[in-house]
Structures are given as structure tokens and as C-alpha cells.
Amino acid sequence: MGFDGLGLGPELLRAVAEEGYTEPTPVQREAIPIVLAGRDLLARAQTGTGKTAAFALPILSKLGQHAPGPRALILEPTRELAAQVETAIHDYARFTNLKTTVVYGGVGYGRQTDELRAGTDIVVATPGRLLDHLERGTLRLDKVQFLVLDEADRMLDMGFLPDVRRILDRCPRQRHTALFSATIPPQIETLIKWAMQNPQTIEIGARRTPAETVKHVIYPVSDSQKSDLLLQLLERVNYNSVLVFCRTKHGADRIAGLLKRANHAVAVLHSNRTQREREQALRGFRDGKFEALVATDIAARGLDIAEVSHVINYDVPQHPEDYIHRIGRTGRAEHSGDAFTIMTAEDSSHVFAIERFISQKIPRVKLENFDYKYTMLFEEGKPGAPKGFPGKARGARVHGGYHFAPGRRR
Ligand code: AMP
Numbered sequence: 001m002g003f004d005g006l007g008l009g010p011e012l013l014r015a016v017a018e019e020g021y022t023e024p025t026p027v028q029r030e031a032i033p034i035v036l037a038g039r040d041l042l043a044r045a046q047t048g049t050g051k052t053a054a055f056a057l058p059i060l061s062k063l064g065q066h067a068p069g070p071r072a073l074i075l076e077p078t079r080e081l082a083a084q085v086e087t088a089i090h091d092y093a094r095f096t097n098l099k100t101t102v103v104y105g106g107v108g109y110g111r112q113t114d115e116l117r118a119g120t121d122i123v124v125a126t127p128g129r130l131l132d133h134l135e136r137g138t139l140r141l142d143k144v145q146f147l148v149l150d151e152a153d154r155m156l157d158m159g160f161l162p163d164v165r166r167i168l169d170r171c172p173r174q175r176h177t178a179l180f181s182a183t184i185p186p187q188i189e190t191l192i193k194w195a196m197q198n199p200q201t202i203e204i205g206a207r208r209t210p211a212e213t214v215k216h217v218i219y220p221v222s223d224s225q226k227s228d229l230l231l232q233l234l235e236r237v238n239y240n241s242v243l244v245f246c247r248t249k250h251g252a253d254r255i256a257g258l259l260k261r262a263n264h265a266v267a268v269l270h271s272n273r274t275q276r277e278r279e280q281a282l283r284g285f286r287d288g289k290f291e292a293l294v295a296t297d298i299a300a301r302g303l304d305i306a307e308v309s310h311v312i313n314y315d316v317p318q319h320p321e322d323y324i325h326r327i328g329r330t331g332r333a334e335h336s337g338d339a340f341t342i343m344t345a346e347d348s349s350h351v352f353a354i355e356r357f358i359s360q361k362i363p364r365v366k367l368e369n370f371d372y373k374y375t376m377l378f379e380e381g382k383p384g385a386p387k388g389f390p391g392k393a394r395g396a397r398v399h400g401g402y403h404f405a406p407g408r409r410r
Contacts, residue, residue: 006032008061011095016057019091025050030202031178032058040199041178042192046321047151047301048328049204052088055178059146060089063121066097070139072122072146073171075164077154079104079126079275080282080303085150086124098122103139105129106275113138127155127163134170144171149195152181152188154301161187168195182321214327216339217365218351220377223344230255230314231262232370233340234292240309241285244294245326247315255314256294269295297322311339316347320357345376 002023003016024032027045034041035058045051059072074089076082086102093100101115103125109132116123116139123130123139133139147168149155155164177196181188192199221229234242244259246252249270256268267281267290285293286305293305297317317323327339341362343351355361364380366372 001029006057007036008032008057009064012057012061012092014095015092016053018094021053025054027051027202027204028054028057030204031055034200034202035059035176035178036061038062038176040176040196042196042199042201043178043180043204044182044184044202045180045204046182046325048325051150051180052085053092055148055150055180056085056089056092059122059148060093060096060098062146063098064096066099066119066121068119069121069143070101070116070123070141071143072148073130073141073144073167074122074124074148074150075130075155075167076124076126077151077158077160078271078298078301079106080269080278081151081301082124082126083279084303089122089124093122100124103129103133104275105132106278109133109136109138127160127167130167131163134167141167141170142172145175147171147175147177147195149177149179149181149191151301152179152191153183153185154298156185156187158298161191164191165194214339216327216341217363218341218343219367220343220364220375220380222373222375223346225373226314226342226344227255227258229342229367229370230312231258232367233312234259234262234264236367237310237338239291241288242292242310242312243305243308243326244292244312244314245317246294246296247318249296251315252294252296259292259294264292265290266292266294269293271296271298297326301325309338313339313341316341316343316350317354318350320354323354324358343377348377 003013003021006024006029027043027049031041031043031051031054035055043051043054055074063071074085076085082102082104086100089100098121099119100122101112101120101124103112103116103123105126105128112133116133130139134141149164155161177199179192179196179199184192219229219233230244244255246255249272252268252270256266259266267284269278269281273281281290281293282303282305284290311327313326317326341351351362
């Protein structure tokens with residue numbers, strides 16, 4: 001089924017066709033008719049499912065023509081997501097006269113204020129800067145008819161819920177609200193009861209299996225050798241672009257410094273960087289100026305970065321779904337990609353949780369000719385060793401517990 005049967009206007013169908021979308025994704029198929037019918041929507045869906053168009057297309061359709069506003073408000077947890085969503089909406093709206101403005105912190109007020117004063121239909125914003133505009137009187141929300149809370153669980157993680165509530169207090173009670181969240185923890189449940197009216201719920205199954213095109217392996221190593229192993233992997237692997245994930249901002253800075261000293265062209269992306277630095281990092285990585293991007297999950301979540309040849313988890317992700325999300329950055333659109341996870345003994349329980357989540361054991365491999373120090377991980381599978389996923393590793397032959405990955409020399 002194409003987009004035609006969903007009830008969207010011709011300008012939007014034309015824009016969608018220009019984007020190259022031939023059929024709606026599951027979340028679009030389910031969400032568009034609900035929003036068009038004027039119902040509140042609660043969607044359990046992750047990023048990468050096409051959810052931006054799922055809320056943007058019906059809202060654009062309902063807004064119709066440019067009018068005093070803003071009449072739609074979309075809240076996002078990070079500046080990058082706000083910018084990305086604004087760009088997407090701008091593209092979907094290209095055959096209409098509707099206007100979109102993005103509002104986030106870390107940059108000056110001038111341009112945002114000018115755009116808001118000139119009149120806009122849709123505001124895409126991060127909570128902090130939006131509140132600043134409300135306080136300065138450069139924005140009012142009394143005409144808002146459509147409100148989207150995107151990535152609500154991330155907004156909770158980042159401590160934005162009190163801000164979100166203050167913002168919602170400034171919007172009319174008579175409005176349509178859509179909330180997207182990968183998980184619904186109790187605080188989000190409370191927010192839903194408070195902010196929404198009898199929402200219709202849809203659930204788009206989280207992807208629980210890695211893409212077939214991604215080869216993923218684990219490199220067990222002792223904690224003191226993590227950095228050496230990372231450098232060796234980068235030396236030996238023939239990559240075009242590599243995304244390195246770290247758990248903390250501090251860790252990301254440290255690893256970026258290490259890679260720079262080893263003459264890699266590297267950029268770093270985390271929430272303590274200035275907005276300018278973040279934009280330069282992403283643009284440079286997309287353009288190929290940087291061969292490596294070192295990032296934290298929060299900064300990288302939901303960003304549409306195509307064409308990554310390798311993902312390296314310098315730290316094992318703490319939430320199993322983040323594993324799928326991180327390694328989904330490679331092997332996109334049928335390009336094959338590799339995902340390496342560096343694991344120390346302390347990470348065992350997180351790795352086992354990931355393996356249970358994806359219902360497969362991830363092959364353990366050793367890098368040939370790397371001067372390994374002993375770690376108890378090398379005992380895995382032997383009697384008395386920690387027990388993880390009971391199944392066998394798929395996709396790799398494991399001899400005596402290990403498979404050697406010689407890597408490819410550049
Ligand atoms: P999102 O989850 O909204 O961040 O979207 C993820 C990616 O899917 C973006 O690159 C979109 O351009 C793309 N996308 C969204 N809807 C469709 C569709 N119906 N067909 C093909 N690609 C799509």
C-alpha cells in the first residue's frame with residue numbers, strides 16, 4: 001500500500017514522493033490516520049522507524065495554510081534531533097506555504113527571535129531555550145493546536161520533565177497531543193495521564209535483531225588494554241568511516257584525544273560540546289573530513305548518519321536496546337558493515353543482557369598478534385566460568401572458545 005490511501009493532501013504526497021518514499025513504514029501507516037482523525041496518540045516506537053513523518057505529515061495536513069501561530073509545537077530532547085526534525089518537516093512542507101522554526105540553546109537568540117516574530121506555523125524546540133523565549137515574551141503558545149512530545153523517555157533521562165510540564169501549562173488545554181517514547185516508565189505514564197486525553201496507543205515492535213548486513217563480534221580484553229586494542233583495531237581494519245561509542249562525555253573526550261595523537265582525523269560529539277562544535281563534528285563526519293566520530297549515546301541517539309562502515313563500542317552499552325541502535329548505524333541500506341564491541345570482565349552482565357535481548361550469542365574473537373594480557377574472560381565457556389546466553393555463536397566458527405580475526409590491513 002502506498003501513501004495515497006492515508007488521507008494526506010496532494011502537496012504532501014508530492015513531497016513524500018520526492019523524498020523517495022514509496023510506501024509508509026508501519027508507524028506511519030498506523031499513526032497518520034489517528035492524528036488525522038484528531039485523536040491523541042501514544043506511540044511506542046524507536047528512532048529510525050520513520051516516526052518523524054508519522055507525526056509531521058498529518059499535522060502539516062491539518063494545518064493546511066500559513067496562519068498566525070505557532071499552531072504546532074514539537075519538543076525534542078537534543079539540539080541535533082531538533083535540527084534534524086526541523087529539516088525533515090521543512091522538506092515535507094516544501095509544496096505548502098507553512099513555515100517551520102527551530103529553537104534550541106547554545107546559539108544566539110537573534111535569528112530565532114526574528115523568525116518567531118515574522119510568524120511561524122510549527123516550532124521544533126528543546127525545552128530549555130523554548131522556556132527562555134516564553135520568558136522573554138518572544139513566543140506565546142496560546143494558539144498551539146498540535147503538540148508532539150518526541151523521545152519522551154530521553155527527555156526524562158535528561159531531566160527535562162519539569163520543563164516540559166511548565167511548557168505544557170502554557171499551551172491551551174484544547175489541543176491534540178502525540179507522545180513518542182521507546183519505553184514508558186512510570187514518570188512518563190504520569191505525564192501521559194496529565195497531558196493527554198484518552199490517547200489511542202500504537203506499538204511498533206522494537207527491532208530486536210541486528211540487521212543481517214552487520215557482522216558483529218566481541219573483543220574480550222583486560223581493562224588496561226582497551227585503548228591499545230582500539231588503536232590496533234583501527235590500524236588493521238580497512239574502514240571508511242567509524243563511529244566509536246563511549247559511555248561518558250569524559251571518556252569520549254579522552255578517546256578522541258587518543259585517536260588524534262595516533263593521527264586519526266577525529267571529531268567528538270557529546271552534550272557538553274558547544275553547539276558550533278557539535279554541528280562541525282556532525283557535518284565534518286558526514287562530509288568525510290573526519291574518519292572517526294567519537295560519541296556518547298545521548299548525543300548520537302536518533303541521528304540519521306548513513307554510510308558508516310564500522311561501529312566500535314569502546315564501552316558496552318548499558319541498555320540492550322542501545323546495542324541494536326548503535327550497531328544499526330552500520331550496514332544500512334544493504335551496505336555491509338562491521339560492529340565491534342570491546343568487552344572487559346566487568347561488562348559480562350551487560351553483554352549477557354544484550355545476548356538475551358537479541359536471542360543470539362555474539363561471537364568472541366581475538367585480534368591476531370596482539371599482545372594480550374590474561375583476563376578471566378578467556379575462561380568463558382569453561383566449567384566454573386560466568387554463564388551467559390546458552391546458545392551457540394552464530395555466524396562464526398569458534399575454535400576452543402575463540403575465533404581469530406586477522407583484520408584487513410590498510
Ligand atoms: P526517523 O525515524 O523519522 O528518524 O526516520 C528514519 C529515516 O527513515 C529517515 O532517513 C527518513 O528519511 C527515512 N524514512 C522515513 N519514512 C520513510 C518511508 N516511508 N520510506 C523510506 N524511508 C523513510
